[in-house]
Amino acid sequence: MSDLLTSSTLPREFYSRNSPEVAKALLGKLLVRKVNGIKLIGRIVETEAYLGLEDEAAHSFIGETTRNRILFGEAGYTYVHSIHRYHCIDIVAGQPNLPVSVLIRAVEPIESIELMKQNRNTTDEKNLTNGPGKLCQAFGITRIMNGIDVTDDSSEIVIYESDLNVTDDAIITSSRIGISKAKDLPLRFYIGSSSYVSKSQTKPVV
DNA sequence: TGATTGATGAGCT
C-alpha cells in the first residue's frame, strides 16, 4: 500500500495524444483525490474516448461554449460537468484547439474505501464507483473542480502511474454507454477481468 | 437478468 503513495504523476505528454490512445493508456492508473490530508484512491478500470469536432456525442462537437471551454485548452486538465443530478469527470487529451477528452467511467476502490461508502451511503463495495456519476459522488468530485491540473502533484485531483501493467489483450473495446448519438463507435475501453466496471455492458467489439 | 421509467438540474443543439 505504501508503494502506491510513492507513485508519481504522469507527464503532460502522456495526455497529448489522440483520446482513444489516452483512454487505453489510462486503464490501470490511479485516480487520487486529496481532501483534508486524506487520499481517496481508485484504480481506473473503464474509460471512454470522445473525439471532439468529428464526434456528435462529444460536448465539444458544437464548438466552444462556457461549459466546455477547458476542452479547447492544454491536455492533462480535468473537465468536470454535471449531467442530471450527478457529475462526470473527463481528462482533457490531445492538443490545444483539438477538443478531445477521456471520460473516466469506473474505478476500483483502493484506499479510503470507508469514506467512499459514507459519500455514497452504501456498504456495497462493488457499487461504489462503477459508473461516472457514482465515482464522482464517492470521491466528492464536483463542478468547482473543473480545470485542475492532474499532472501537478500539489493538485487536489491527480493521476498517478501504477505498478500494474495493463496489456492490450486485457483490454476489451466496446461501444459507448448512455449516449444517443454516434452510439456505434468503438470508443469504450475496460479491463475485462475487473468486477468494478459499470454494470450495463454493450456488445464487445473484437 | 434485462428493460423501462421517473427524478432531477444545468446549459443551450
Next chain:
DNA sequence: GCTCATCAATCAG
C-alpha cells in the same frame, strides 16, 4: 422549453 456522457427503483419473465 428541451436535451442529456446518470442512477435507482420497478416490473416482467
